[in-house]
Amino acid sequence: MSATQLRRRPSRGVPATLVALIVLAVSVLATTAAVTRLASSDWPSWATGPARAVAQQSWGATPVIAAAVVGVVLGVVLLLAALVPGRRSGVPVDLSVTNAEVSEVVITQRGVARLAAAAADEVDGVESVDVSVSTRLVRVEVVTASRSDVESVRSAVQASVEDRLDVLGSGPVCEVRTRVRSRES
Incomplete structure:
Protein backbone atom coordinates (compact mmCIF):
# COMPACT_ATOMS: atom_id res chain seq x y z
CA MET A 1 0.00 0.00 0.00
CA VAL A 84 -3.43 22.32 -6.26
CA PRO A 85 -4.89 19.11 -4.86
CA GLY A 86 -8.09 19.30 -2.89
CA ARG A 87 -8.67 18.40 0.72
CA ARG A 88 -8.44 14.81 1.87
CA SER A 89 -11.58 13.00 0.85
CA GLY A 90 -11.12 9.62 2.40
CA VAL A 91 -9.42 7.65 5.13
CA PRO A 92 -7.23 4.76 3.96
CA VAL A 93 -8.38 1.37 5.20
CA ASP A 94 -5.78 -1.28 5.93
CA LEU A 95 -7.38 -4.03 3.89
CA SER A 96 -5.74 -6.32 1.39
CA VAL A 97 -7.69 -7.05 -1.76
CA THR A 98 -7.09 -10.34 -3.50
CA ASN A 99 -6.71 -10.53 -7.27
CA ALA A 100 -5.56 -6.91 -7.45
CA GLU A 101 -2.14 -5.79 -8.59
CA VAL A 102 -2.28 -2.51 -6.68
CA SER A 103 -5.16 -1.58 -4.47
CA GLU A 104 -6.04 1.09 -2.00
CA VAL A 105 -9.27 0.96 -0.07
CA VAL A 106 -10.67 4.13 1.44
CA ILE A 107 -13.72 5.21 3.37
CA THR A 108 -15.11 8.72 3.12
CA GLN A 109 -15.29 11.04 6.09
CA ARG A 110 -19.05 10.69 5.97
CA GLY A 111 -18.60 6.92 6.23
CA VAL A 112 -16.31 7.35 9.25
CA ALA A 113 -18.96 9.57 10.86
CA ARG A 114 -21.64 6.94 10.24
CA LEU A 115 -19.47 4.18 11.71
CA ALA A 116 -18.73 6.30 14.78
CA ALA A 117 -22.42 7.21 15.21
CA ALA A 118 -23.47 3.56 14.94
CA ALA A 119 -20.88 2.52 17.51
CA ALA A 120 -21.93 5.26 19.92
CA ASP A 121 -25.61 4.50 19.45
CA GLU A 122 -25.09 0.89 20.55
CA VAL A 123 -23.95 1.95 24.04
CA ASP A 124 -26.54 1.61 26.81
CA GLY A 125 -27.92 4.92 28.02
CA VAL A 126 -27.37 6.84 24.79
CA GLU A 127 -30.47 8.64 23.52
CA SER A 128 -29.05 10.58 20.59
CA VAL A 129 -25.71 10.91 18.84
CA ASP A 130 -24.19 13.69 16.73
CA VAL A 131 -20.85 13.02 15.02
CA SER A 132 -18.65 15.35 13.00
CA VAL A 133 -15.42 14.30 11.31
CA SER A 134 -12.49 16.41 10.16
CA THR A 135 -9.18 15.25 8.73
CA ARG A 136 -7.66 14.69 12.19
CA LEU A 137 -10.54 14.53 14.64
CA VAL A 138 -13.80 12.66 15.24
CA ARG A 139 -16.13 14.61 17.54
CA VAL A 140 -18.87 12.56 19.15
CA GLU A 141 -21.60 14.35 21.07
CA VAL A 142 -24.00 12.14 22.99
CA VAL A 143 -27.18 12.93 24.91
CA THR A 144 -28.16 10.64 27.78
CA ALA A 145 -31.02 10.63 30.27
CA SER A 146 -28.81 9.43 33.08
CA ARG A 147 -27.40 12.26 35.21
CA SER A 148 -25.35 10.04 37.52
CA ASP A 149 -23.64 7.89 34.88
CA VAL A 150 -22.40 10.65 32.55
CA GLU A 151 -18.74 9.72 32.96
CA SER A 152 -19.35 5.99 32.53
CA VAL A 153 -21.43 6.65 29.39
CA ARG A 154 -18.68 8.92 28.05
CA SER A 155 -15.96 6.31 28.61
CA ALA A 156 -18.13 3.53 27.14
CA VAL A 157 -18.91 5.63 24.04
CA GLN A 158 -15.23 6.60 23.69
CA ALA A 159 -14.14 2.94 23.87
CA SER A 160 -16.89 1.77 21.50
CA VAL A 161 -16.09 4.38 18.85
CA GLU A 162 -12.33 3.82 19.09
CA ASP A 163 -12.80 0.04 18.81
CA ARG A 164 -15.03 0.43 15.76
CA LEU A 165 -12.62 2.82 14.03
CA ASP A 166 -9.56 0.68 14.88
CA VAL A 167 -11.01 -1.99 12.59
CA LEU A 168 -10.32 0.31 9.64
CA GLY A 169 -6.55 0.14 9.94
CA SER A 170 -3.54 -0.84 11.96
CA GLY A 171 -4.03 2.08 14.34
CA PRO A 172 -6.49 4.82 15.19
CA VAL A 173 -7.82 6.63 12.13
CA CYS A 174 -7.80 9.91 14.00
CA GLU A 175 -8.31 11.25 17.49
CA VAL A 176 -11.75 10.69 19.02
CA ARG A 177 -13.22 13.28 21.39
CA THR A 178 -16.41 12.45 23.21
CA ARG A 179 -18.76 14.82 24.97
CA VAL A 180 -21.82 13.67 26.89
CA ARG A 181 -24.74 15.85 27.92
CA SER A 182 -27.49 14.73 30.20
CA ARG A 183 -31.03 15.47 29.13
CA GLU A 184 -32.95 17.69 31.51
CA SER A 185 -35.77 15.66 33.09
Missing part, protein backbone atom coordinates in the same frame (compact mmCIF):
# COMPACT_ATOMS: atom_id res chain seq x y z
CA SER A 2 1.36 3.45 -0.79
CA ALA A 3 2.46 5.80 1.97
CA THR A 4 0.82 8.81 0.35
CA GLN A 5 -2.57 10.01 1.45
CA LEU A 6 -5.38 9.66 -1.00
CA ARG A 7 -6.42 13.05 -2.30
CA ARG A 8 -9.26 13.71 -4.62
CA ARG A 9 -9.36 16.54 -7.08
CA PRO A 10 -12.41 18.71 -6.49
CA SER A 11 -14.65 19.13 -9.48
CA ARG A 12 -13.50 22.73 -10.00
CA GLY A 13 -16.95 23.40 -11.39
CA VAL A 14 -16.96 27.18 -11.01
CA PRO A 15 -13.66 27.85 -12.87
CA ALA A 16 -14.54 25.32 -15.57
CA THR A 17 -17.99 26.87 -16.05
CA LEU A 18 -16.58 30.39 -16.27
CA VAL A 19 -13.99 29.39 -18.85
CA ALA A 20 -16.59 27.46 -20.85
CA LEU A 21 -19.01 30.42 -20.86
CA ILE A 22 -16.29 32.85 -21.96
CA VAL A 23 -15.12 30.55 -24.76
CA LEU A 24 -18.74 29.99 -25.83
CA ALA A 25 -19.47 33.73 -25.92
CA VAL A 26 -16.33 34.51 -27.94
CA SER A 27 -17.12 31.64 -30.33
CA VAL A 28 -20.71 32.82 -30.87
CA LEU A 29 -19.55 36.40 -31.54
CA ALA A 30 -16.81 35.27 -33.94
CA THR A 31 -19.19 32.95 -35.80
CA THR A 32 -21.85 35.65 -36.08
CA ALA A 33 -19.30 38.16 -37.39
CA ALA A 34 -17.92 35.64 -39.90
CA VAL A 35 -21.38 34.70 -41.20
CA THR A 36 -22.31 38.38 -41.54
CA ARG A 37 -19.05 39.03 -43.44
CA LEU A 38 -19.76 36.11 -45.80
CA ALA A 39 -23.38 37.17 -46.38
CA SER A 40 -22.88 40.90 -46.93
CA SER A 41 -19.15 41.08 -47.82
CA ASP A 42 -18.66 43.60 -44.99
CA TRP A 43 -17.83 43.22 -41.30
CA PRO A 44 -20.66 44.15 -38.91
CA SER A 45 -20.34 47.55 -37.22
CA TRP A 46 -20.57 46.04 -33.71
CA ALA A 47 -17.34 44.14 -34.47
CA THR A 48 -15.42 46.86 -36.31
CA GLY A 49 -16.02 49.60 -33.72
CA PRO A 50 -14.36 47.80 -30.78
CA ALA A 51 -11.67 46.38 -33.07
CA ARG A 52 -10.78 49.90 -34.25
CA ALA A 53 -10.69 51.17 -30.64
CA VAL A 54 -8.34 48.36 -29.60
CA ALA A 55 -6.13 48.88 -32.65
CA GLN A 56 -5.65 52.55 -31.73
CA GLN A 57 -4.23 51.69 -28.28
CA SER A 58 -0.48 51.57 -27.71
CA TRP A 59 1.21 48.82 -25.72
CA GLY A 60 1.88 51.18 -22.82
CA ALA A 61 -1.68 52.49 -22.55
CA THR A 62 -3.40 52.08 -19.18
CA PRO A 63 -6.33 49.95 -20.51
CA VAL A 64 -3.90 47.55 -22.20
CA ILE A 65 -1.78 47.17 -19.06
CA ALA A 66 -4.91 46.72 -16.90
CA ALA A 67 -6.27 44.05 -19.27
CA ALA A 68 -2.89 42.28 -19.21
CA VAL A 69 -2.78 42.29 -15.40
CA VAL A 70 -6.35 40.97 -15.17
CA GLY A 71 -5.52 38.25 -17.71
CA VAL A 72 -2.37 37.18 -15.85
CA VAL A 73 -4.16 37.09 -12.46
CA LEU A 74 -7.06 35.12 -13.93
CA GLY A 75 -4.63 32.71 -15.61
CA VAL A 76 -2.68 32.12 -12.40
CA VAL A 77 -5.89 31.54 -10.41
CA LEU A 78 -7.18 29.03 -12.98
CA LEU A 79 -3.78 27.32 -13.15
CA LEU A 80 -3.65 26.99 -9.34
CA ALA A 81 -7.24 25.69 -9.31
CA ALA A 82 -6.16 22.96 -11.71
CA LEU A 83 -2.87 22.01 -10.02
Whole structure:
Protein backbone atom coordinates (compact mmCIF):
# COMPACT_ATOMS: atom_id res chain seq x y z
CA MET A 1 0.00 0.00 0.00
CA SER A 2 1.36 3.45 -0.79
CA ALA A 3 2.46 5.80 1.97
CA THR A 4 0.82 8.81 0.35
CA GLN A 5 -2.57 10.01 1.45
CA LEU A 6 -5.38 9.66 -1.00
CA ARG A 7 -6.42 13.05 -2.30
CA ARG A 8 -9.26 13.71 -4.62
CA ARG A 9 -9.36 16.54 -7.08
CA PRO A 10 -12.41 18.71 -6.49
CA SER A 11 -14.65 19.13 -9.48
CA ARG A 12 -13.50 22.73 -10.00
CA GLY A 13 -16.95 23.40 -11.39
CA VAL A 14 -16.96 27.18 -11.01
CA PRO A 15 -13.66 27.85 -12.87
CA ALA A 16 -14.54 25.32 -15.57
CA THR A 17 -17.99 26.87 -16.05
CA LEU A 18 -16.58 30.39 -16.27
CA VAL A 19 -13.99 29.39 -18.85
CA ALA A 20 -16.59 27.46 -20.85
CA LEU A 21 -19.01 30.42 -20.86
CA ILE A 22 -16.29 32.85 -21.96
CA VAL A 23 -15.12 30.55 -24.76
CA LEU A 24 -18.74 29.99 -25.83
CA ALA A 25 -19.47 33.73 -25.92
CA VAL A 26 -16.33 34.51 -27.94
CA SER A 27 -17.12 31.64 -30.33
CA VAL A 28 -20.71 32.82 -30.87
CA LEU A 29 -19.55 36.40 -31.54
CA ALA A 30 -16.81 35.27 -33.94
CA THR A 31 -19.19 32.95 -35.80
CA THR A 32 -21.85 35.65 -36.08
CA ALA A 33 -19.30 38.16 -37.39
CA ALA A 34 -17.92 35.64 -39.90
CA VAL A 35 -21.38 34.70 -41.20
CA THR A 36 -22.31 38.38 -41.54
CA ARG A 37 -19.05 39.03 -43.44
CA LEU A 38 -19.76 36.11 -45.80
CA ALA A 39 -23.38 37.17 -46.38
CA SER A 40 -22.88 40.90 -46.93
CA SER A 41 -19.15 41.08 -47.82
CA ASP A 42 -18.66 43.60 -44.99
CA TRP A 43 -17.83 43.22 -41.30
CA PRO A 44 -20.66 44.15 -38.91
CA SER A 45 -20.34 47.55 -37.22
CA TRP A 46 -20.57 46.04 -33.71
CA ALA A 47 -17.34 44.14 -34.47
CA THR A 48 -15.42 46.86 -36.31
CA GLY A 49 -16.02 49.60 -33.72
CA PRO A 50 -14.36 47.80 -30.78
CA ALA A 51 -11.67 46.38 -33.07
CA ARG A 52 -10.78 49.90 -34.25
CA ALA A 53 -10.69 51.17 -30.64
CA VAL A 54 -8.34 48.36 -29.60
CA ALA A 55 -6.13 48.88 -32.65
CA GLN A 56 -5.65 52.55 -31.73
CA GLN A 57 -4.23 51.69 -28.28
CA SER A 58 -0.48 51.57 -27.71
CA TRP A 59 1.21 48.82 -25.72
CA GLY A 60 1.88 51.18 -22.82
CA ALA A 61 -1.68 52.49 -22.55
CA THR A 62 -3.40 52.08 -19.18
CA PRO A 63 -6.33 49.95 -20.51
CA VAL A 64 -3.90 47.55 -22.20
CA ILE A 65 -1.78 47.17 -19.06
CA ALA A 66 -4.91 46.72 -16.90
CA ALA A 67 -6.27 44.05 -19.27
CA ALA A 68 -2.89 42.28 -19.21
CA VAL A 69 -2.78 42.29 -15.40
CA VAL A 70 -6.35 40.97 -15.17
CA GLY A 71 -5.52 38.25 -17.71
CA VAL A 72 -2.37 37.18 -15.85
CA VAL A 73 -4.16 37.09 -12.46
CA LEU A 74 -7.06 35.12 -13.93
CA GLY A 75 -4.63 32.71 -15.61
CA VAL A 76 -2.68 32.12 -12.40
CA VAL A 77 -5.89 31.54 -10.41
CA LEU A 78 -7.18 29.03 -12.98
CA LEU A 79 -3.78 27.32 -13.15
CA LEU A 80 -3.65 26.99 -9.34
CA ALA A 81 -7.24 25.69 -9.31
CA ALA A 82 -6.16 22.96 -11.71
CA LEU A 83 -2.87 22.01 -10.02
CA VAL A 84 -3.43 22.32 -6.26
CA PRO A 85 -4.89 19.11 -4.86
CA GLY A 86 -8.09 19.30 -2.89
CA ARG A 87 -8.67 18.40 0.72
CA ARG A 88 -8.44 14.81 1.87
CA SER A 89 -11.58 13.00 0.85
CA GLY A 90 -11.12 9.62 2.40
CA VAL A 91 -9.42 7.65 5.13
CA PRO A 92 -7.23 4.76 3.96
CA VAL A 93 -8.38 1.37 5.20
CA ASP A 94 -5.78 -1.28 5.93
CA LEU A 95 -7.38 -4.03 3.89
CA SER A 96 -5.74 -6.32 1.39
CA VAL A 97 -7.69 -7.05 -1.76
CA THR A 98 -7.09 -10.34 -3.50
CA ASN A 99 -6.71 -10.53 -7.27
CA ALA A 100 -5.56 -6.91 -7.45
CA GLU A 101 -2.14 -5.79 -8.59
CA VAL A 102 -2.28 -2.51 -6.68
CA SER A 103 -5.16 -1.58 -4.47
CA GLU A 104 -6.04 1.09 -2.00
CA VAL A 105 -9.27 0.96 -0.07
CA VAL A 106 -10.67 4.13 1.44
CA ILE A 107 -13.72 5.21 3.37
CA THR A 108 -15.11 8.72 3.12
CA GLN A 109 -15.29 11.04 6.09
CA ARG A 110 -19.05 10.69 5.97
CA GLY A 111 -18.60 6.92 6.23
CA VAL A 112 -16.31 7.35 9.25
CA ALA A 113 -18.96 9.57 10.86
CA ARG A 114 -21.64 6.94 10.24
CA LEU A 115 -19.47 4.18 11.71
CA ALA A 116 -18.73 6.30 14.78
CA ALA A 117 -22.42 7.21 15.21
CA ALA A 118 -23.47 3.56 14.94
CA ALA A 119 -20.88 2.52 17.51
CA ALA A 120 -21.93 5.26 19.92
CA ASP A 121 -25.61 4.50 19.45
CA GLU A 122 -25.09 0.89 20.55
CA VAL A 123 -23.95 1.95 24.04
CA ASP A 124 -26.54 1.61 26.81
CA GLY A 125 -27.92 4.92 28.02
CA VAL A 126 -27.37 6.84 24.79
CA GLU A 127 -30.47 8.64 23.52
CA SER A 128 -29.05 10.58 20.59
CA VAL A 129 -25.71 10.91 18.84
CA ASP A 130 -24.19 13.69 16.73
CA VAL A 131 -20.85 13.02 15.02
CA SER A 132 -18.65 15.35 13.00
CA VAL A 133 -15.42 14.30 11.31
CA SER A 134 -12.49 16.41 10.16
CA THR A 135 -9.18 15.25 8.73
CA ARG A 136 -7.66 14.69 12.19
CA LEU A 137 -10.54 14.53 14.64
CA VAL A 138 -13.80 12.66 15.24
CA ARG A 139 -16.13 14.61 17.54
CA VAL A 140 -18.87 12.56 19.15
CA GLU A 141 -21.60 14.35 21.07
CA VAL A 142 -24.00 12.14 22.99
CA VAL A 143 -27.18 12.93 24.91
CA THR A 144 -28.16 10.64 27.78
CA ALA A 145 -31.02 10.63 30.27
CA SER A 146 -28.81 9.43 33.08
CA ARG A 147 -27.40 12.26 35.21
CA SER A 148 -25.35 10.04 37.52
CA ASP A 149 -23.64 7.89 34.88
CA VAL A 150 -22.40 10.65 32.55
CA GLU A 151 -18.74 9.72 32.96
CA SER A 152 -19.35 5.99 32.53
CA VAL A 153 -21.43 6.65 29.39
CA ARG A 154 -18.68 8.92 28.05
CA SER A 155 -15.96 6.31 28.61
CA ALA A 156 -18.13 3.53 27.14
CA VAL A 157 -18.91 5.63 24.04
CA GLN A 158 -15.23 6.60 23.69
CA ALA A 159 -14.14 2.94 23.87
CA SER A 160 -16.89 1.77 21.50
CA VAL A 161 -16.09 4.38 18.85
CA GLU A 162 -12.33 3.82 19.09
CA ASP A 163 -12.80 0.04 18.81
CA ARG A 164 -15.03 0.43 15.76
CA LEU A 165 -12.62 2.82 14.03
CA ASP A 166 -9.56 0.68 14.88
CA VAL A 167 -11.01 -1.99 12.59
CA LEU A 168 -10.32 0.31 9.64
CA GLY A 169 -6.55 0.14 9.94
CA SER A 170 -3.54 -0.84 11.96
CA GLY A 171 -4.03 2.08 14.34
CA PRO A 172 -6.49 4.82 15.19
CA VAL A 173 -7.82 6.63 12.13
CA CYS A 174 -7.80 9.91 14.00
CA GLU A 175 -8.31 11.25 17.49
CA VAL A 176 -11.75 10.69 19.02
CA ARG A 177 -13.22 13.28 21.39
CA THR A 178 -16.41 12.45 23.21
CA ARG A 179 -18.76 14.82 24.97
CA VAL A 180 -21.82 13.67 26.89
CA ARG A 181 -24.74 15.85 27.92
CA SER A 182 -27.49 14.73 30.20
CA ARG A 183 -31.03 15.47 29.13
CA GLU A 184 -32.95 17.69 31.51
CA SER A 185 -35.77 15.66 33.09
